Amino acid sequence: MEYISLKDIVKAIDGKIIFEGIYEGFNNVNSDTRKIEKKDLFIALKGENFNGNNYIKQASEKGASICIVDEINYDDSEIRPYTTIIKVENTRSALLDLAQYYRSILDIKVIGITGSVGKTSTKDLVAAALSYKFKVFKTEGNFNNEIGLPHMIFKLDNSYDIAVLEMGMNNLGEIHNMAKAAKPDIAVITNIGTAHIGRLKSRENILKAKLEITDFFSSENILVLNNGNDLLSTVKSNKFKINTVSLNDRSNLSAFNIKLMENSIEFSVKENDFDINEKIDVMAPGKHSVINSLLAVMCARLFKLTYNEIRLGFKNLETTKMRLEIIQGKKFKIINDCYNANPDSMKAAIDVLSDFDGNRKIAVLGTMGELGEKSQELHEEIGEYASKLGVNLLIALGEYSIYYKRGFEKLSINNRKIMEFKNYDEAVNFLTGSYIETGDVLLVKASRTMRFESIVEKLKENIND
CATH class of the missing domain: 3.40.1190.10 (Mur-like, catalytic domain)
Structure with missing residues (x-):
C-alpha cells in the first residue's frame, strides 16, 4: 500500500480520534481479527451474527496500528500504546470512504x-x-x-x-x-x-x-x-x-x-x-x-x-476455480462449474456440455438462488433446455428438483432420463456405483449455497477407475 497519513485517514472517513497511539503508518486493511498482523488497520464491521467492535482488545494485542469503530465496546486500559482508535458513524460506509480516498491518490x-x-x-x-x-x-x-x-x-x-x-x-x-x-x-x-x-x-x-x-x-x-x-x-x-x-x-x-x-x-x-x-x-x-x-x-x-x-x-489466462473448470480423467470428464448459478449461466454451462465429444452427457444440477416468484418457472425452463440440448441424464438435487423434472420431461426423447436424489451421497453413489461409463462427461452446477464442490471431490475419487 501507499502511505496515508493519520490526518488524511480521519478526514477521509469523517472520523474522530478517541484514543491516540503512536502512529507509524499501516500495512494492510483487515476486518477479521483472526487474520490481523502487526501494523494492520482493523475496521470493525458488523453483520447479523458478528460485531467487530467487540474485538478491539484482540486487534490491539495482535499489533493493529489503527482500529476504526462505530461502537465503544472496550476499555482504554486494554489498548496498546501503538494503537489509535477512530470512531465513525458507520464502519461499513467508512470502509468505502477510505477506499475512495486511497483510489484517488x-x-x-x-x-x-x-x-x-x-x-x-x-x-x-x-x-x-x-x-x-x-x-x-x-x-x-x-x-x-x-x-x-x-x-x-x-x-x-x-x-x-x-x-x-x-x-x-x-x-x-x-x-x-x-x-x-x-x-x-x-x-x-x-x-x-x-x-x-x-x-x-x-x-x-x-x-x-x-x-x-x-x-x-x-x-x-x-x-x-x-x-x-x-x-x-x-x-x-x-x-x-x-x-x-x-x-x-x-x-x-x-x-x-x-x-x-x-x-x-x-x-x-x-x-x-x-x-x-x-x-x-x-x-x-x-x-x-x-x-x-x-x-x-x-x-x-x-x-x-x-x-x-x-x-x-x-496465453497468460488464469481462470478462477470452479468456473467451467475441466477435470480430465481416464474414465470420464467433469465440468466443474460450482461457483454459482443463475438461469443464464446454467444455459451457458449446458451449452459447453453439449459441445463436448463424449459417450453420454450427464448434468448434476442444484438450486438456483434469488429468483423469487420466478423460481419454479425458471427451474422448469432449465430442465427443458437440458433435454433439448441432448443431456442423457439429469440428476436433480434441491428444493426445485421437481420443476427440473417437469421441464425435462416436456420432451419425450429416447435415451433421456431424469432422477431426483435427496442428498449428495445418494447421487454420487448411484453415478460411481454402476452408472458412469468410460467416455462420459459430467457437468456439476448449482448456486454457491449448495456447496456442490463436495460432489466434485467425491466424483474425482473415481475419475480414473
Whole structure:
C-alpha cells in the first residue's frame, strides 16, 4: 500500500480520534481479527451474527496500528500504546470512504466489470489480454461486493498500471457505492439476465442497477457493452462514450468464423465494419466465451494493444476455480462449474456440455438462488433446455428438483432420463456405483449455497477407475 497519513485517514472517513497511539503508518486493511498482523488497520464491521467492535482488545494485542469503530465496546486500559482508535458513524460506509480516498491518490487506470453472468470469466480474460504490455491487478475470488471491493482497492499500489475490478450486487445502490470508491475509467457490462430477479423484480431494474457503474462517468469515460443482449442494446448516452461488441455486424467489434472446441474457442475479428485478418484463440470453452473474449479484446484495443500483443496476453489466462473448470480423467470428464448459478449461466454451462465429444452427457444440477416468484418457472425452463440440448441424464438435487423434472420431461426423447436424489451421497453413489461409463462427461452446477464442490471431490475419487 501507499502511505496515508493519520490526518488524511480521519478526514477521509469523517472520523474522530478517541484514543491516540503512536502512529507509524499501516500495512494492510483487515476486518477479521483472526487474520490481523502487526501494523494492520482493523475496521470493525458488523453483520447479523458478528460485531467487530467487540474485538478491539484482540486487534490491539495482535499489533493493529489503527482500529476504526462505530461502537465503544472496550476499555482504554486494554489498548496498546501503538494503537489509535477512530470512531465513525458507520464502519461499513467508512470502509468505502477510505477506499475512495486511497483510489484517488493512485496513478492507475481502473476497469470495472459487472453483469448478470460472466463477470468473473470476463475479468480473467480482460486481465489476460492486457497482461503482455501492462502490470495488471484483478479482483481475487469473490471479493466483488461493498466489503470485498474496498479490500481489493487496498491491495493496489503505484507499481500497477491497470486494475480490473469486479462488481456484483444484490440490490439497487450497491454498484453506485462501489463505483464511487473505485472510479472506473472504463466499465464493462457483460449482459442483463435474471440473476437477482427475486430481489429486483424485473430485468429493467437489473439493468438500472448495473448501469450504476457509470454514475460517476464524464465525457472521458467509456462504457463497453455486449450489444447482443436485448436490454443492453437499448443503452444510449450523451454523457460518455459507448463501445459495443456482439456476434453480429451492428457493433464496434464482432466475431466471425467462430469455432468451438471442448476446451477452447477460435474466432476472427471485425472492427468498425472492417474484416481484420486477425484470428484469436482462447483457452476457454463455450459460445459465451466468445462474447467475453470480445469484451476483453475491446478493452485491450482501448489501451492501444496490437492484436499480436492481445494474443500473447491471452496465453497468460488464469481462470478462477470452479468456473467451467475441466477435470480430465481416464474414465470420464467433469465440468466443474460450482461457483454459482443463475438461469443464464446454467444455459451457458449446458451449452459447453453439449459441445463436448463424449459417450453420454450427464448434468448434476442444484438450486438456483434469488429468483423469487420466478423460481419454479425458471427451474422448469432449465430442465427443458437440458433435454433439448441432448443431456442423457439429469440428476436433480434441491428444493426445485421437481420443476427440473417437469421441464425435462416436456420432451419425450429416447435415451433421456431424469432422477431426483435427496442428498449428495445418494447421487454420487448411484453415478460411481454402476452408472458412469468410460467416455462420459459430467457437468456439476448449482448456486454457491449448495456447496456442490463436495460432489466434485467425491466424483474425482473415481475419475480414473
